[in-house]
Structure formats: structure tokens, C-alpha cells
Amino acid sequence: MLAMNSTLLVGPSDWDAVRMPKAEFVARAAAFWRDNPPASGTIVYGDRVNHAELAYLTNFTPKLEAALALIPRDGAPQLLVGGGVNMLPAARPLTFVEDLRPLRNVGSTVAKWSHEQGGGTPVLIGGGFMPYALHQEIAAALSGEMDDKTAELRRLMGRKRARELAAQRETCAALDAAVAAMRAAQGSGADVTAAVLAGEQAANRRGAQEVRTLFSLDGGRTLRPFDTLVERAVDPLQVYVAVRKLGYWAEGFAVLTASTHPCARRAHAVLRPAVARMQAGEHCAELARSIAQEGLPLHPIAAEVVGNAIGLALEEHPVISTGCDNAIEPGGVYSLRVGLSNPRGHAIVSAMVAVHDWGNEVLWFSPEPAR
């Protein structure tokens, strides 16, 4: 779900060698090389907004300027960090990669590195996120079209390894703390800003790296980001919260209200069986149709897309909609939402679900309003 990104990332992003040992990243890269035998190496781009692939292979979160990882099939990776040589000491704790250099003269650096990979062709990951000028520079340095393998890596990222799942469980716990804090604040009469920020603070205190929120001032009909103080209380308060911790995202929608909320109850009633259907092999299109076929008026925000895989990126492949050809996969973690909208009310609720070979595990479920 798209929400406002920040101009600079703050929040703990240091590499934790116990939680995610170097061997984990080596194994991830090895899986990529197995799937891409002709590649001599990979050039991986990441920035503050889009860095899931870079983090997957290097743990590095570019907090300020962009970074480029040069990862050979054989040998040690390099990480080119934006912002100049004086930024390198601050960047060092964020990754296991030891060879850190400033991101400058990108074209010639990439050309030289590519040549050093024994004549093969490196592939590109994250190329779509690069600024136009940088993409042109690298394309010129590599003399033509670059083979972008972002989608291939994302397929690998879709199956969460054990340590990743553990991280995502912790993130869901932080999400739960955030929503609980918002609920408590809203329930005690706090204004919208105070309620939303109570949640953000709760997530921060649980070690969140990033918190993004949306909220509604019109009973859930529309959502908006924080752009100015809202010093009035609202009930019901529809919220969206996304929390990133240990690199992994969790997101949730909730309706916060002291009253009964028939629309939210109905949405929960639709969400529960939809979550139960989230089993390995279930077709995403069928899952989306099962929500639509309840015959209830769908909320515009959750009408076409009812969910997606989630992990190091807030939105990973596949996106769950009636037009999706994919199936739910074992090892995947998903966000699933149900949104209803009618003249009497609006509600979007959601769940975070991990899918295993043996069934599924609900990592987080939107709290239900009072009965």
C-alpha cells in the first residue's frame, strides 16, 4: 500500500550478525547464481525508497543517498555508497560488506568492474528504480541494453527463509503494538494526530526503522497521509499503518471506534474465511474473486487489489487481484485486506499471513471494533 516516504531514513539499521549471519546472504546470492548461470555478476541499485533487493543481498539500507552493490559471481562484493568518502564510516555498521567506496564516476567504475569479471556480462537488479541519468550512464558504460533480473530475484525473495520469517514475526509484533497504542489513544478521546503518533511512537520504541501511516477524516471513505496537525478527535478512525523492523515490513488496516461498526464487522466476517483460504496453491485470482463474490460494495482502495506478498518491500510479487495469474506459495508472507464502502459506512481491515507447506499462520489480524 503506497504511503508517504521519508526524505531521510532514521531508525536502527545496523547489521546484526547473529540474527542474519553472513552465511545467510551468501546462500541467497548462491540461489540467484543457480537460477542465472550466464551472469558474471550483478549490479544492484537501492535508495531510500526502493532498496529491498539491495538489502536482501547486502543488508544495506541507504538512509541518505543511493547505493550500488557490485556483486561478482565469485569473489567479494563492493558497495558504492552515495554522499562522499566521509559517509563511509557511518555506512559500515549497516552491512557485512567490507569493501565500501564512494559512489562516484559510476560509469567508469562499473565498466572497469565488469571487465574484471572475466569477460562475462553482469546483470542489473533494481534498474527500474535508478534515476534516469544514472541508468543512462551505466547503460553507456556497459555498451547497450542491460539484462534486468529484478523480477527473478523477487521470485526468490518471495519464499521467506527461516530467519526472514522470524524477523517478519517481530515486525508484526511492532505493528500490533502500534495499532494497540492508536486504539488506546483514540479510545481515550485523543485527537487524530495524537492517536496516530501514539502508534508511531509505540513502533519506534519497539525498534521500528520506519513507520508510515494513513488515516481518514471522513469515516473511512478516503485516506490521507500526515500533512498537518489534526487537533480534533474522530470516531470511527480508519487507519493504515506500515512498520519496518529488521528490514522487513508489516502493514495493517484497522477501524478504531468506541461504538459498534456494522461495516467493519461485516468486513471482518469476509476477511476471516479469506484468510483461511490462504493456503499453498490457492490461486490469487480465486482468492480475490471470493472476496468480490460476497456481493458487498467494495471500498475503492481495496476493490481491485486485495493484497500482496510483503517482506523487504512493502509490495512484493504477487499482487493479489482478479487479474493475477499466480498462486499463493509456501514460504510466502502476505498482506490481505477487505474493504467495504456504502452510504452508511466504510471500513478496511486486513491481516498478515505466513503460508507454509502445512497450512498458514496468522501473524497479525485487524482488531475488531466493540460489539
Add this chain to the structure above:
Amino acid sequence: MTFDERLAAIRAGMIGHGLDLIVAVHDGAHFIETPNPVFVLSGFKSLGPTAFVLPRDGEASLIVTPAWDAERATDCCPKLRVVAADDVVDALEGTCSRHLSRSGKIGLAGLAATRWDIAGRLAQMLPQASAADDIVFDAAAAKTVEEIAHAREATRIAELGYARLIEIARPGMSEDALAAELRWYTKTLGAEDNFLLLCAGPRNAAVAPSNGRVMQHGDILVAEITPSYRGQLAQICRTATLGPADAELKHKYGLLVRAMNAGIAAARPGVPMASVCSAINTVLETEGYGEYCHPPHIRRRGHGLGFGSIRPGDVSLDNDTLLAEGMVFMIHPNQHLPETGYLLCGEPVLLTARGAEPLTKQRSALFEIGL
């Protein structure tokens, strides 16, 4: 200047360059160093990729993604035709053809910084378009009355943020925890974002994004606190010590403050920005720090403040931009000295007929946090 006057100036620029249409694009990744032409033209800070289509005469269009955010755009920009879209480039194709025959001349603004998966398609769609960045951003070199008011409020928030920093910063606290708390705090005051660079150490090489380093007694804490209020950034650059500062540090910091004040005094309408930099450098050169007034030790002595336009650009020796009333920018000596490491000292200023008016109530002073 008013917003309407700025738009009229941009349209005059279009006539001067023979353009029938300006297309401005931004990918939704808001960054302090990247000017946003869509924000300049509309005042709308987007969640996702957006575009603005400005014909020489007639109604302008704002293309907004995701589609569900269009209503917020309409509320923000009631005079514009708002187009809700799922894909900004697809929507642009329809909108441009509405305004223009095949022979119309188009100017493009924002392309170089926009991410490749949008910019590449746009460049293919409009291969004959010329760069129009200067037309848009030159007209936005002076801030509007509203932007100046927002800069004042952002400055007020920055100063309160600094007061909070010196209240809570303590040995044993990590840089990340301090930065997260401070960022949250400025949000409670109304800042929707904060470019918050903060780090501490016995001797800093630069100011850098925070990491997990635990602050120690005797550390020098440097911070660029840069809240955004309704999309307008303002920044203060501050230095504090965890515990008493030694005499040498106090003396050197005093030197920086004198350098800053010389820069502020030099900033007047009609003078080139380079002379502001030169005035700062002269104070340091007189004390024998000439070598440290140039790269690699220092890149610039200040900069513009977005998120819209970042004109008048860097406070640097190679910037010949003539200063004019209404410009808002940073004057910050921020200097590495061999005896102390990197120290921060800087104010946001508004250029008036009388010269540079710092927006802060209290100018930089070295603060010793009592422990």
C-alpha cells in the same frame, strides 16, 4: 511573490522559449537535494508518481497516482483539473494529446531525477521534448508568501526540536534512538517530514545519518535538524557536547560562528552567491584554515531549501546566481577543522531588501549538555 505570479512567470518563460506545453514529472520520492517541479507548479506533495501538464494558455492538469489520492489533490489544488490514474505515463499520453497537436513544442521538467521505469517510457513517448527545468525552477528561485510562512514555521519547529535534543541526549543512548525520538517529536509539532542528520563521536569526520553507535561522555554531537512544514523545509545546524567542552573546542566553534555571521552579512540582493561563500572562507583563511575551505574538506557553505525548488543553489565559490529578495536558503559554515573534527553551525535565512534575515530566534552556539 504569490503562487499565481510564479505561474505567470513560468508561462512567460514558455513563450520566450517557444513552448506550447510543459510536462513536469516526479516519482514521489521526496528528497532534500532533488527539486520537485510538480510541487512547484501545484503545491501538492504526492504519495506516488505524479505529473503536471501546463499549457501556455488554459487549464492545467495534475495527474495523480495512486488514483485514490486524487480527492486530496483536488482539495489542495481546486483550480486544477485533477486526473486520477494508475499509471502516470499512460495518463500523460491522453492528457498531452488533449492539449497538443503533433507539431506542438513540449518542454519536460524533472526527467533526470525521475526513476528509470517512468522516465525511460516518458523519454520514448516525448522524444522531441526539450529540457524545461530552468523555466520552472528559475521562476521559483524566490519563495512565495505562503512558502516563506511555512519556512518560518518549519524553523520554529526545528528550534523546538533542538531544545528537545539537548534535553534528552545522554551517554548510553544510541544515535538511532535519539534520531527516531526527535523525528517523532517534530512530527507532534506539525512537521510531516524531517531530514535529520545526527551523529556523535569524539571527533566526527562529517555529519552523517545516525547508526547504532551508543553515545559516550565527551562526545561531540552534530545535528542538521530539517523539518518540513507543508512541504517547505527549513534547517538549523547545531553542535553540542555530552559534558563540558574544552577551551579549544569553544574557541574553534566561536570561529565558525564568526564565519557564519560574515556570510549572513554578505548576503544582499544583487550580489552573487559566491560572495557569501567567499566571506565565510575569508574568516577561516585569516586564521590559517585556507586549505580546509576547499574539497575534500568542504563542498559548500549552504544550499537552497525545497521540497519544491532548491534555488538559489549551493553557497559555493562557483555559484554566480545573483541573490534576490524572497530567496530562502541555508548559510552554514559546517567545517572540518584538524583540531576538532567536523562542527556544525548554520541558520536558514530569508533574503530581504535589507539583507539576510535569519529565520531562527537563537543563532548557533556551542551547547554543553550537563550530565
